[in-house]
Amino acid sequence: MTLFNVAGLRLAGPLLLFGGAFVVGPAQADWVLPTGANVQLGGGSVRLGCTDVQLGGALSLSGGSVGAARNVQVTAGAQLDVGAGTVDLAQQWSNQGSVSVTTGGVTRVASAGCPVVGSAGPVQLSAPVPVTVSIPGSSGGTAQVLVSGTGSCTVVPGSVQISNSAPALPANAATPLGVLRFNAAGCTGASVTVQVTYPVGSLSGLTVRKYGPFGPQPAPAGWFSPPGLSVSSGSGGDVVTYTVSDNGDGDSNSNVGEISDPMAPLWLGAAAPTPGNVQAVPTLGQWGVLMLVGLMGVLGVRRLRPLSSRRAA
Structure with missing residues (x-):
């Protein structure tokens, strides 16, 4: 088997180069990018003729495409920046590294001599991983998102957060558990399912709401x-589940393929509940306390006067 090295690419098998495209011939060949390799397609394309991609280094499509692949393997430590580009494969997708997408994607589709194995269509880039986020304010604790x-x-790494910063709230509303936000990319025509697990009992008395545009277009926010929307309680916590679609109800990012999502359990009363859902007892301010003490003194004097008069008699 002959090895070729083109612009940092290590390929095995016959290679033709023309018009900004790499075409691997029909002989048995794999496209191997070893650890340390750093390759940018610069908007070009690679057609692999039903052979494999083995990525150990870094590959940026830069708006380009990788097509007619059989299997694609992104090994641990490798980086694949799909961006606005596309990757088409027929069979197995394996990702132990880092894959990022904006408006592009990875699709399982048949090519010449390469039948589909698995579900055809968009490929899930990696298994979702729960993120532990601190709940701000006096309630404390953490939520699993x-x-x-x-x-x-997929969710943009580092974008999941819960904060006290909230969009314009309804009258007399509060966010005792903060506002959840995250960003997702590579979502053109797609949707995300969001599952948030709060501490046991923390959703009691609260109403889950999302913020964003909704209803007929142009939709108000x-x-x-x-x-x-589904809300459930169990020994593992209080769980909120809902969905958001790209440019659908609640997507606060109008860019195609990108989703931004604020959500919060709202307290719709006149004041927010205290931790443990115990309603706070109203108290007087400093001047109110002084006035109350003075009033009690006046009442005490008035009660003593009749008693003094009877003793004098």
Whole structure:
């Protein structure tokens, strides 16, 4: 087997180069990018003729494409930046490294001599991993956030957070558990399912709402009940589940393929509940306390006067 090295690419098998495209011939060949390799397609394309991609280094498609692959393996420590580009494979996708997508994606589709093995269509880039996020404020504790996208739609690393910063709230509303936010990319025409697990009992008395545009276009932004909303309680915690679609109800990012999502359990009373859902007892301010003490003194004097008069008599 002959090895070729083109612009940092290590390929095995016959190779033709023309018009900005790499074409691997029909003989048995794999496209191997070893550890340390750093390759950018620069908008070009690679057609692999039903052979494998073995990525150990870094590959950026830069708007380009990898097509007619059989299997694609992204090994531990490797980086694949799909960006706005595309990867087409017929059979197995394996990702132990890092894969990032904006508006592009990875698709399982048949090519010449390469039948589909598995489910055809968009490929889920990696198994979703729950993220532990601190709950701000006096309630404390943590929440487990799991965002599962279809196809290439994945959560942007580091974007999941819960904060006290909230969009315009309804009158007398509060966010005792903070506002959840995250961003997802590679979601053109796709959706994400969001599952948030709060501490046991923390959702008691609260109403789950999402913020964003909803209803007929052009849709106004506001708080509403999200599609597919489910709220349950168990020994493992209070669980909120809902879905968000690209440019659908609640997607606060109008860019195609990108989803931004604020959600919060709202307290819709006149004041937020205290931890443990115990209602706070109203108290007087400093001046109110002084006035109360003075009033009690006046009442005490008035009660003593009749008693003094009777003793004098």
